[in-house]
Amino acid sequence: MTMEVESRREVSGEDDLARQELVVNVGPSHPSTHGVCRVIVHVDGEVVTKAEPVIGYLHRGIEKMCENRTYLQVVPLTDRLDYVGSMYANWAYCRAVERLASIRVPERAEYLRVIVCEMQRIASHMMALGSSAADTGAASMFIYAFDERERIVELFEELCGARLTYNYVRPGGVSFDAPEGWTDRLKDFTNNHRTALSEMDRLFFGNVIARGRMKGIGVLSAEDAVSWGASGPVARGSGVNWDLRKHDSYSVYPRFDFDVPTGSNGDAYDRGRCRLFECYESCRIIEQAAAQMPEGPVKTDGLSRLISPRPGDAYDHIESARGSLGVYVVSEGGPRPYRVKFRSPAFCNLALLPMLAEGHTLSDLVVVLGSLDPVFGEVDR
Amino acid sequence: MALVDRIGAALDRTPGGIILTSVDAVVDWARGRSLWSMPMGTACCAMELIAASFAKFDFDRLGTFPRPDPRHTDVMVVAGTITRKMAPAVKRLYEQMPDPKWVIAMGNCAVSGGIFFYDSYSVVRGVDEFLPVDVYITGCPPRPESLQDAVLQLRELIATESIAPGVRRQRELLLPTSGDLSFGQRPGVVDEGESG
């Protein structure tokens, strides 16, 4: 079922020789679709003439389920959206609720949120780099990258007891304070991580095979990136210098000194390399945040468990590992939200696939898809 | 002692190179030790499924190796939410696996629908609605260790099977029980019954 020919259609080329256009079905269970995506690919020989992603295989109705739950009970659902980077949806949702209900967050909680989200960015990028490297046949890169992710998961586990679905950021703060010695272990991690990143850069991005497979594949121009609503490393790989942490700064990000890496060619190679460089920047942010973090409470005092904001709506967005993740919450005054809507960057980025894959071979399609780094929990919701 | 070592030791004592055992025992041993898995990872649990095969957990040492092609595999690990749209594809992949085959339902979603049990309109309430599940592991997501434990339990289950159709050998499962002496007395674990 992984790949199969669906139909054949006669097409004639310029030289009047009879040719056949094949329709090949990739997925929904294919190792390189990073989840349950199905792509219907029309190929002429080996060249893709049209690629249509079919989504919805992981549509779990999370947005609808949010309407049946109290504001606090929605937080675990947001974990399951982007399961490679659970902290982002937690935080984006909490920011929207805090804006709606005018909840103030203690400063230490803001610092902890920044730290966990930057760690999550590293973990998510490691997964993206590793799996897209595995698509090009570089399985060893996946092992190196996943090992780094595992280190972060261990730190998260110390912090909140969960390895994947953290439920850590809550409206009004975070669920637990950092345990003793955690920031020291964090520092050890960032130190070692820099070495590992340079190693991975040489291992994979310096490798002639990876360059051959990724350079010039799926070129996205800066204009297209903007007009298609791409964000995150996909847009930055094309040279669009747009990062919400810098350009619509939120939380305590203005206090940190960091750069926004951008690419120039907009191909799969630049998108991947952008992710790698972002990990260096995340290390810088984590170190600064850990050094500046004040003492104090991590939860707002006296916040009712049954948050009932006044009628109204609120939108907030943060920069997730995949781009701008927005959450729109509408309240009718009750203890449950009337509507919760997620603006998912993975969905917008996946929409680029038909345009980017066209004209490349079938084997390059998986490179393009991997470089867009979709997570289907977030695409389908 | 592993079976291979026991065979080696037995061969030492019998110079003719003959050992006696039942066909079932050898077949079950061979099947249970190389359960190649079809990773049917659809959602969050897939991350833990991947983690189980990489460094630190290293699934390979149990003989379980993920192969994305159903025709190469013995056990389907359903890791993640199965939606109504996805279910026919999962069923078809299961049908493509050669016999004998087993299914592990990993995570609450695959067991019962999990967090989506009550009010989701699109989630299948447990993969056992359309597949015969052999081992269930709970957790949202389960730890990679539980997945490895599931494979060990599956081995025990396989050891009761016979190649004669429909026959199950009487064999006690080796799972620890609360009456088991070694249970609760692992190093570092305080037995509450004694200390209290």
Ligand code: SF4
């Ligand atoms: S059991 Fe939990 S972690 Fe696993 S797929 Fe379902 S929601 Fe995700």
